[in-house]
Amino acid sequence: MLFNSIDFAIFLPIVFVLYWYVTHKNLKFQNLLIVVASYVFYAWWDWRFLSLIVFSTVVDFTVGKALKKEDRPFQRKVLLWVSILVSLGFLGFFKYYNFFLGNFKAAFLFFGYEIQGESLSIILPVGISFYTFQTLSYTIDVYRHKLTPTNNFIAFSAFVSFFPQLVAGPIERATNLLPQFYKKRQFDYAQAVDGMRQILWGIFKKIVIADNCAIFANQIFSQSSELNGSTLVLGALFFTFQIYGDFSGYSDIAIGTSRLFGFNLKQNFAFPYFSRDIAEFWRRWHISLSTWFRDYLYIPLGGSRGSTKKTLRNIFIIFIVSGFWHGANWTFLAWGALNAVYFLPLFLTHSNRLNLDTVAAGKPLPSLRESFFMLVTFAFTVLAWIFFRAENITHAFSYISNMFSFSIFQMPKFEGMPKAFATILLILLFLGIEWNGRTSQFAIENMVKYWSKPIRWFFYAFIIFLIGVFMPTAESPFIYFQF
Structure with a gap:
């Protein structure tokens, strides 16, 4: 469902009235209404892909509860990687399968070898890049002990599928949005x-x-x-x-x-x-994504704590991955790499935070x-x-x-x-x-x-x-x- 459509102009007032006039006395019913409304909102595009959202919700909710009970480091890492591989596995298949297949075939053909592999007619599920990163933030923060895992499946489902930002962000952190589903909301004019x-x-x-x-x-x-x-x-x-x-x-x-x-x-x-400057641009553009990559990729790679060479490597990685996040095309990788080149003089002259x-x-x-x-x-x-x-x-x-x-x-x-x-x-x-x-x-x-x-x-x-x-x-x- 598009925000700029007649469908949404009808949908929004109906949900608003039900939310504040029918379910307002019961927090659980309010959250359940948000889940149902969000699923309707998403299914308006293609109901078949609702199963991906539901599956991701169940996996990360289950992993979060398991992490709460598990203290052994190795087992905690296994649980974390289950969440990461499931989430990024879906994202990689739907978004990048044909890209990697086509480029592997072209690379082998360049060296005189022909490999078999059929491209698939894959429909990219709307919003998969956004809600995947949103659920990953929950699991990673629970693993890092920055967030207490929830036992409230309805609230967690509402957090994952919250319809206003479900298909194109902002990519909300569980530490910010999830606690808001625990508290009773009062209408504020x-x-x-x-x-x-x-x-x-x-x-x-x-x-x-x-x-x-x-x-x-x-x-x-x-x-x-x-x-x-x-x-x-x-x-x-x-x-x-x-x-x-x-x-x-x-x-x-x-x-x-x-x-x-x-x-x-x-x-x-x-x-x-x-x-x-470009550093300021990236602090102001798509803030939820750039800070996500900073906190969950750049800093774990070492950030700017190591040698200059390693920091430059980390900078190029986050910019190129950011470009690749946008789509399976070399143009996005070039866009990310070019922004990394723009950023380098600022970093090398220590001017990136002026x-x-x-x-x-x-x-x-x-x-x-x-x-x-x-x-x-x-x-x-x-x-x-x-x-x-x-x-x-x-x-x-x-x-x-x-x-x-x-x-x-x-x-x-x-x-x-x-x-x-x-x-x-x-x-x-x-x-x-x-x-x-x-x-x-x-x-x-x-x-x-x-x-x-x-x-x-x-x-x-x-x-x-x-x-x-x-x-x-x-x-x-x-x-x-x-x-």
């Missing part, structure tokens, strides 16, 4: 209003910004060999705002929806395009120095996104080669240019609002609270008007559903 405001802003990002940018990004990337360099720059910029509006918009809707039910999810995007504050905090505009570093960081980010968006490595290099030709000095020109100009104006409006709200959890969280009621409602009406104007005739899936 102010929290619900904030939730609705965040949902509205997320829908605006998706429909007005991301879906509009997608039209022109898709057109330019599909015709990249026929267009001049400046038009290709424009295409890369459109994709840059498409993926940000699409993914951070989903996170806003997910977090806002959670607030309607009395839950607090962690911020997943913190205005990353205002970053002053920009921990909000840019231009307390000031309306950034300084010239801040503006320069923001533009440089943004330019490098846009370049990396080309690999992320390209169909394959050849397409990515061809796109970049054509983009940096002498035609980059020509005026952008493609069939949709007149309509694209309106989208550019919308992006500028969007950036202005984001800049103004950059110290908040989401852009319009606080900015409207100090306005008079007429101005506030006019702003809401304007946002809703734009959403209505640009509402697509067909449902538009979120980009990260494919990951």
